[in-house]
Amino acid sequence: MAGVGKATAARTLGNYGAVSPEARARVVAAAQMLGYRPNNLARSMATGITRTIGVIVADISNPFFAGVVRGIADACDVMDYSMIVLSTDEMLSKEQAALGVLMDKQVDAIILASAAHVPRETAHIQEAMNRRIPVVLVDRRIRGRDLGAVVIDNRDAARDAVRQLIGVGHRRIAFAWGPEFHDGPLERAPLLALAAEQLWSQGERLFGYIDALDEAGIGFDPLLVSHCPNNEEATVGMARAMLSLPEPPTALLTTETDAMVGALRAIKECGLSYPDDISVIGFDDSSWASVMDPPLTMIAQPMLKLGWAAAQHALTTIAQDDDEALVQIIPSRLISRGSVAPPRASIGMDADGER
Amino acid sequence: MAGVGKATAARTLGNYGAVSPEARARVVAAAQMLGYRPNNLARSMATGITRTIGVIVADISNPFFAGVVRGIADACDVMDYSMIVLSTDEMLSKEQAALGVLMDKQVDAIILASAAHVPRETAHIQEAMNRRIPVVLVDRRIRGRDLGAVVIDNRDAARDAVRQLIGVGHRRIAFAWGPEFHDGPLERAPLLALAAEQLWSQGERLFGYIDALDEAGIGFDPLLVSHCPNNEEATVGMARAMLSLPEPPTALLTTETDAMVGALRAIKECGLSYPDDISVIGFDDSSWASVMDPPLTMIAQPMLKLGWAAAQHALTTIAQDDDEALVQIIPSRLISRGSVAPPRASIGMDADGER
DNA sequence: CTGTTAGCGCTTTCAT
DNA sequence: ATGAAAGCGCTAACAG
Numbered sequence: 001m002a003g004v005g006k007a008t009a010a011r012t013l014g015n016y017g018a019v020s021p022e023a024r025a026r027v028v029a030a031a032q033m034l035g036y037r038p039n040n041l042a043r044s045m046a047t048g049i050t051r052t053i054g055v056i057v058a059d060i061s062n063p064f065f066a067g068v069v070r071g072i073a074d075a076c077d078v079m080d081y082s083m084i085v086l087s088t089d090e091m092l093s094k095e096q097a098a099l100g101v102l103m104d105k106q107v108d109a110i111i112l113a114s115a116a117h118v119p120r121e122t123a124h125i126q127e128a129m130n131r132r133i134p135v136v137l138v139d140r141r142i143r144g145r146d147l148g149a150v151v152i153d154n155r156d157a158a159r160d161a162v163r164q165l166i167g168v169g170h171r172r173i174a175f176a177w178g179p180e181f182h183d184g185p186l187e188r189a190p191l192l193a194l195a196a197e198q199l200w201s202q203g204e205r206l207f208g209y210i211d212a213l214d215e216a217g218i219g220f221d222p223l224l225v226s227h228c229p230n231n232e233e234a235t236v237g238m239a240r241a242m243l244s245l246p247e248p249p250t251a252l253l254t255t256e257t258d259a260m261v262g263a264l265r266a267i268k269e270c271g272l273s274y275p276d277d278i279s280v281i282g283f284d285d286s287s288w289a290s291v292m293d294p295p296l297t298m299i300a301q302p303m304l305k306l307g308w309a310a311a312q313h314a315l316t317t318i319a320q321d322d323d324e325a326l327v328q329i330i331p332s333r334l335i336s337r338g339s340v341a342p343p344r345a346s347i348g349m350d351a352d353g354e355r
Numbered sequence: 356m357a358g359v360g361k362a363t364a365a366r367t368l369g370n371y372g373a374v375s376p377e378a379r380a381r382v383v384a385a386a387q388m389l390g391y392r393p394n395n396l397a398r399s400m401a402t403g404i405t406r407t408i409g410v411i412v413a414d415i416s417n418p419f420f421a422g423v424v425r426g427i428a429d430a431c432d433v434m435d436y437s438m439i440v441l442s443t444d445e446m447l448s449k450e451q452a453a454l455g456v457l458m459d460k461q462v463d464a465i466i467l468a469s470a471a472h473v474p475r476e477t478a479h480i481q482e483a484m485n486r487r488i489p490v491v492l493v494d495r496r497i498r499g500r501d502l503g504a505v506v507i508d509n510r511d512a513a514r515d516a517v518r519q520l521i522g523v524g525h526r527r528i529a530f531a532w533g534p535e536f537h538d539g540p541l542e543r544a545p546l547l548a549l550a551a552e553q554l555w556s557q558g559e560r561l562f563g564y565i566d567a568l569d570e571a572g573i574g575f576d577p578l579l580v581s582h583c584p585n586n587e588e589a590t591v592g593m594a595r596a597m598l599s600l601p602e603p604p605t606a607l608l609t610t611e612t613d614a615m616v617g618a619l620r621a622i623k624e625c626g627l628s629y630p631d632d633i634s635v636i637g638f639d640d641s642s643w644a645s646v647m648d649p650p651l652t653m654i655a656q657p658m659l660k661l662g663w664a665a666a667q668h669a670l671t672t673i674a675q676d677d678d679e680a681l682v683q684i685i686p687s688r689l690i691s692r693g694s695v696a697p698p699r700a701s702i703g704m705d706a707d708g709e710r
Numbered sequence: 711c712t713g714t715t716a717g718c719g720c721t722t723t724c725a726t
Numbered sequence: 727a728t729g730a731a732a733g734c735g736c737t738a739a740c741a742g
């Protein structure tokens with residue numbers, strides 16, 4: 001219709017090669033008229049580039065990952081990429097399947113919050129890399145596997161939070177995290193061993209907790225470390241159990257929002273209140289935390305930044321095809337609000353607050 | 356390598372046509388050895404089917420949309436589809452661009468939480484449909500445009516909530532929603548007109564509010580309807596302004612989480628407390644709402660179901676290529692907790708609850 | 711059941 | 727600067 005050869009049309013429409021102004025004008029006009037839209041599929045097939053990246057997270061409906069994904073999306077938007085998102089529910093099998101899907105869709109790179117804990121669970125990642133698809137981890141590294149990643153310093157963050165607690169006088173500090181131990185409370189050594197085989201972020205947080213205890217010379221008490229089940233009821237039960245100990249904790253650090261919500265409910269159900277009876281700090285800030293009464297001291301993770309940086313990392317890796325497994329650490333921030341107070345020096349006040 | 360023709364290999368690998376067991380076995384073995392993976396791009400190019408759907412929402416990091424997207428992802432997972440997600444930040448221009456991207460990527464269908472308010476803003480949607488790409492709306496319809504959609508009954512939900520408030524004796528009920536009016540408070544008629552040109556869900560909620568007022572014979576007061584700005588400070592200011600009215604509201608319905616958070620903060624800053632001084636109900640439940648003290652009465656939207664149903668709708672439309680613009684209404688649920696109480700004026704009770 | 715032969719819509723040499 | 731032609735990896739008719 002523009003009276004030019006197929007190649008010339010392709011050149012102007014595809015925006016490559018050299019075309020004379022007149023020819024270009026005619027082609028553009030014709031394309032306009034015809035409502036032409038390039039077929040990206042065909043282009044990708046010819047070039048081997050899809051301008052699409054794959055994102056695999058535990059659960060896109062989790063506010064943390066939703067934030068990370070938004071960060072990735074923002075970077076994609078700027079760089080003119082699209083994003084396919086898949087959730088694993090923390091299941092390795094789903095993660096493997098997801099990677100397969102992404103490889104089959106020929107994505108240019110993959111951003112992965114892996115459910116893998118240890119190197120032997122990473123064959124699928126290796127396969128993607130063998131196919132020359134850049135993989136960058138986000139939120140979690142994999143212990144013993146040297147992969148590019150964008151994370152926060154979880155150990156540091158947890159250590160800081162516990163220091164804060166210790167700083168105002170606490171010595172019995174509880175820790176509610178994700179990993180589960182079937183054989184009841186674990187002594188220090190086996191617990192550390194367990195942590196080293198768990199999700200990296202969770203393990204790091206335990207290490208940070210113990211670091212702070214150690215540096216303050218506070219003895220480790222197995223009873224003060226609990227698993228926070230996914231189920232709401234059970235989470236409340238976990239918190240109640242700790243609060244009902246003969247020598248209950250005076251402070252609590254939670255590594256997940258669910259654990260915090262469960263703990264708050266347990267505190268209320270036990271007729272206690274924070275921070276008077278127990279101080280609390282949790283991972284992952286939310287707008288709600290600031291309207292709680294009193295407002296919650298929280299460790300805020302820069303979700304958007306994590307995602308943004310991971311995407312940048314992935315996209316530049318595509319461009320320059322380098323193999324450096326560099327790890328980027330984004331700072332997290334402890335937001336002090338009202339849920340931390342000195343422990344009751346002396347036991348001798350009564351309970352209040354029922355509904 | 357399997358000693359068969361290209362077509363036979365393709366047939367077994369592509370899983371179509373008929374292949375003899377022996378041939379199939381040899382091909383499978385060879386593929387296995389070679390680590391063969393189908394190139395979906397090529398397949399899509401040949402068939403015109405990508406097994407990918409596009410999803411456009413206002414903001415994937417918003418917990419509501421994150422939930423909807425998860426619902427879509429679940430359906431996709433089952434049906435063996437992938438999902439490309441794009442955010443518009445409620446900007447029509449971004450939505451238009453997003454639709455363009457998806458069309459160029461040849462997605463098989465599009466699920467859209469549109470930022471369009473009125474028919475004249477829907478040309479881009481029409482274009483996608485002209486290209487025979489099924490579009491199904493989620494969360495919001497577009498007034499005056501008959502498109503397939505999966506939504507909740509916002510009007511009903513708001514009406515119910517306000518009825519609840521009226522039921523326990525409230526007559527001065529405030530309403531904090533999204534739309535903005537530059538010329539100060541609006542009388543009933545202009546407000547209704549405005550609502551009809553706003554985001555469908557927001558408009559419906561206002562209509563529901565007014566419905567309930569009307570049926571109880573409560574007069575409409577322009578001062579009790581406020582815009583909730585995106586900015587936290589400003590939202591608090593909005594709530595404070597209403598609380599400082601000569602005749603302040605005794606109850607408040609918020610249509611967004613932000614508005615609720617802002618309102619709660621304003622209530623506290625004004626030295627008031629809920630539900631004693633003011634009852635509150637908000638749209639969008641969250642795990643936090645149940646640990647507030649007292650816990651918040653909320654309208655829970657079934658986010659996963661919305662997404663799931665929208666995806667089902669889209670995928671079946673692909674399959675049968677029908678044009679029925681059917682609208683599916685998913686029930687929402689008012690979860691009564693402790694933030695609603697009779698207004699203090701009507702019964703003689705005294706104040707309590709400071710800290 | 712199997713092999714042959716065309717494309718799908720684009721990019722990319724390679725001549726001209 | 728432009729056109730002709732090959733080919734990306736697959737599916738889809740069509741013969742055999």
